[in-house]
Amino acid sequence: MARNKWLVLIVTVSVLLFAGGGWMLYKAIYGGGGPTSTPEAQELQKVEYLDRAEEEYDVIVVGTDPEGIAAAISAARNGLKTLLIDGHDREILGGLMTLGWLNTIDLNYDADKKATLPGGRHGVLNEGIFSEWYDMVEGDSFDVTTAANAFNELVSAEDNIDLVLMAQEIEPLMAEGTEEPAIEGIRVVHEDGTPQSVRAKAVIDATQDADFAYAAGVQFTLGREDLGDTVSQMAVTLVFRLVNADEEFWQAITKRLADLNDPNYGTTTMSAWGFNEMQEYPPQNAERLRMRGLNIGRQNDESILINALQIFGVDPYDPASKAEAKEIAEAELKHILKYMKELYPEFAPLELGGTAPELYVRESRHMKGMYRLTILDLLENKDQWDRIGFGSYPVDIQRTSPSDYGAVVMNPVKYAIPFRSIVPLHVDNLLVVGKASSYDTLPHGSARVIPTGMATAQSAGAAARVAIEEGLTFREMAESREAIKKLQDLINDQGMDVQPYTPKIQPYMEHPAYPGLKVAVYLGMATGGYDNNFYLDDESNSQRFVNQVNLAKRVYPEAFKSDPSQAIANMQEPASQPLTLQQASLTIAYAVGLEAAPEEAQAELINAGLLRQETVDFIEDQNQLTNGESYMIFKDVLERLVGVRF
Numbered sequence: 001m002a003r004n005k006w007l008v009l010i011v012t013v014s015v016l017l018f019a020g021g022g023w024m025l026y027k028a029i030y031g032g033g034g035p036t037s038t039p040e041a042q043e044l045q046k047v048e049y050l051d052r053a054e055e056e057y058d059v060i061v062v063g064t065d066p067e068g069i070a071a072a073i074s075a076a077r078n079g080l081k082t083l084l085i086d087g088h089d090r091e092i093l094g095g096l097m098t099l100g101w102l103n104t105i106d107l108n109y110d111a112d113k114k115a116t117l118p119g120g121r122h123g124v125l126n127e128g129i130f131s132e133w134y135d136m137v138e139g140d141s142f143d144v145t146t147a148a149n150a151f152n153e154l155v156s157a158e159d160n161i162d163l164v165l166m167a168q169e170i171e172p173l174m175a176e177g178t179e180e181p182a183i184e185g186i187r188v189v190h191e192d193g194t195p196q197s198v199r200a201k202a203v204i205d206a207t208q209d210a211d212f213a214y215a216a217g218v219q220f221t222l223g224r225e226d227l228g229d230t231v232s233q234m235a236v237t238l239v240f241r242l243v244n245a246d247e248e249f250w251q252a253i254t255k256r257l258a259d260l261n262d263p264n265y266g267t268t269t270m271s272a273w274g275f276n277e278m279q280e281y282p283p284q285n286a287e288r289l290r291m292r293g294l295n296i297g298r299q300n301d302e303s304i305l306i307n308a309l310q311i312f313g314v315d316p317y318d319p320a321s322k323a324e325a326k327e328i329a330e331a332e333l334k335h336i337l338k339y340m341k342e343l344y345p346e347f348a349p350l351e352l353g354g355t356a357p358e359l360y361v362r363e364s365r366h367m368k369g370m371y372r373l374t375i376l377d378l379l380e381n382k383d384q385w386d387r388i389g390f391g392s393y394p395v396d397i398q399r400t401s402p403s404d405y406g407a408v409v410m411n412p413v414k415y416a417i418p419f420r421s422i423v424p425l426h427v428d429n430l431l432v433v434g435k436a437s438s439y440d441t442l443p444h445g446s447a448r449v450i451p452t453g454m455a456t457a458q459s460a461g462a463a464a465r466v467a468i469e470e471g472l473t474f475r476e477m478a479e480s481r482e483a484i485k486k487l488q489d490l491i492n493d494q495g496m497d498v499q500p501y502t503p504k505i506q507p508y509m510e511h512p513a514y515p516g517l518k519v520a521v522y523l524g525m526a527t528g529g530y531d532n533n534f535y536l537d538d539e540s541n542s543q544r545f546v547n548q549v550n551l552a553k554r555v556y557p558e559a560f561k562s563d564p565s566q567a568i569a570n571m572q573e574p575a576s577q578p579l580t581l582q583q584a585s586l587t588i589a590y591a592v593g594l595e596a597a598p599e600e601a602q603a604e605l606i607n608a609g610l611l612r613q614e615t616v617d618f619i620e621d622q623n624q625l626t627n628g629e630s631y632m633i634f635k636d637v638l639e640r641l642v643g644v645r646f
């Protein structure tokens with residue numbers, strides 16, 4: 001017999017992933033909602049959950065992060081008997097927001113939206129269940145107890161949801177005798193050690209790293225593997241708490257930041273951003289840690305949470321590695337606080353108040369789905385026929401090593417997430433929502449944010465209803481325009497907005513070198529920042545071109561088999577030398593293994609079909625190529641050697 005278990009746990013506070021310090025410039029431009037005064041602190045509500053599931057459900061949702069909660073609520077509201085389950089010592093709902101203490105929301109805005117949501121929140125994309133929850137918290141930063149209570153209230157209101165927490169193990173139950181691998185439920189070992197097999201018509205994996213899907217045999221790339229980098233991934237963060245942050249403290253830092261008159265620094269009632277001098281903090285453990293500018297989320301108990309401490313070399317799949325990372329970061333905090341107080345006298349009263357129970361892992365697995373979202377989809381603000389949600393957040397690539405500073409690749413206006421991007425290639429009856437969905441590394445920098453994940457998760461819950469009613473697998477459904485139209489009508493009727501749209505033409509798209517820019521952005525050569533300035537007309541140089549060839553070589557090693565740096569081996573200070581057409585041709589010739597004298601390299605490339613005469617004619621000054629002109633050369637080479645059409 002199932003028993004009720006009541007949670008009595010005090011949750012402190014939280015800070016969420018911002019897109020580096022530049023997120024605050026984005027925030028200053030688009031604004032953010034929130035109360036005009038700090039609300040009263042809430043007591044954490046008790047969470048009622050079962051110690052055993054029923055034997056069969058329509059849908060099982062694995063993971064109680066915000067995406068899992070949205071998927072379960074959506075499935076339940078669509079009339080499906082739903083099991084929402086989690087383990088890993090999670091006794092409250094909200095995952096990354098409430099246990100990772102990520103309490104500032106990376107919002108997606110719709111620049112064309114005229115409507116204003118309650119509380120002054122202008123033009124938020126997707127809406128639906130995300131907006132229901134958002135209207136229950138303090139604003140773009142929130143108190144984590146408020147957030148946990150809001151998630152609990154939303155889940156508890158659904159009679160069709162059974163909630164099981166604290167499971168020791170959750171594994172896929174695979175169907176037997178099917179042509180393709182298919183999931184028919186889960187095997188779970190409950191908190192008390194009791195095993196159980198639970199069957200379902202559909203399973204939605206909403207775990208942060210798609211652990212369930214991985215165990216079922218779904219294929220993934222890891223970290224930046226699709227860019228040819230099999231080692232790197234974005235930094236992990238440990239959010240930490242400072243106490244004694246009373247109203248006097250808040251007013252003091254508000255004045256400090258306002259006096260700077262810089263949109264990269266500022267405060268709202270619940271958020272503060274800037275303090276970029278912290279990037280110069282000299283860590284005790286310089287090989288593993290770095291600080292960035294402080295992103296501060298205020299709590300209702302006179303404490304703050306800070307998302308700024310970045311940790312490198314963490315294996316997100318290894319509990320021991322994550323525990324070590326947490327220990328390293330915690331040992332550093334006293335030194336960090338001392339440095340803060342030396343820089344900012346307003347921080348003098350503050351003391352350490354603990355660290356988040358869970359690390360914030362930004363990047364791990366990227367699923368190989370029926371459609372893999374690419375950076376070109378974002379560059380072109382592309383619509384998709386099977387759209388199930390939208391994104392618009394800047395493409396924020398955080399540091400991948402202590403020597404790296406990260407980058408904002410671009411700032412999309414609006415792009416669609418296709419249903420096919422949550423459907424695995426080779427495993428049936430399963431959807432994967434959240435940051436581990438089928439996104440390339442670069443677009444993942446935008447699509448990974450929680451509001452986008454909650455939108456796709458809400459669509460996943462509704463998709464389960466459509467698939468069951470139509471008698472389709474998810475992979476069959478992904479190829480049926482009729483079924484997708486039914487899904488889109490359903491989620492539009494249920495509070496989301498996935499209407500088709502016409503992508504807006506951006507200035508960079510009208511540049512004559514845009515075909516080359518697409519290649520450069522795809523390969524990670526070019527970044528446009530928050531204002532989408534790719535500096536196409538700026539002068540390139542010989543060293544930069546070699547560096548770019550090496551980036552291309554990392555992605556396409558079969559095309560660039562030799563060392564392009566031979567082209568600058570005898571050059572003095574190649575970074576200060578203009579990139580001529582002859583030098584660019586010689587560099588490419590070395591990289592692809594063509595033997596040619598400098599004065600013959602251009603002709604050799606043309607004869608080999610690696611450089612088109614039209615591209616040569618496009619170059620205005622052969623003695624000084626621009627960035628855009630150099631990208632057009634890459635376009636020619638890759639189309640010939642790899643057969644890719646960008």
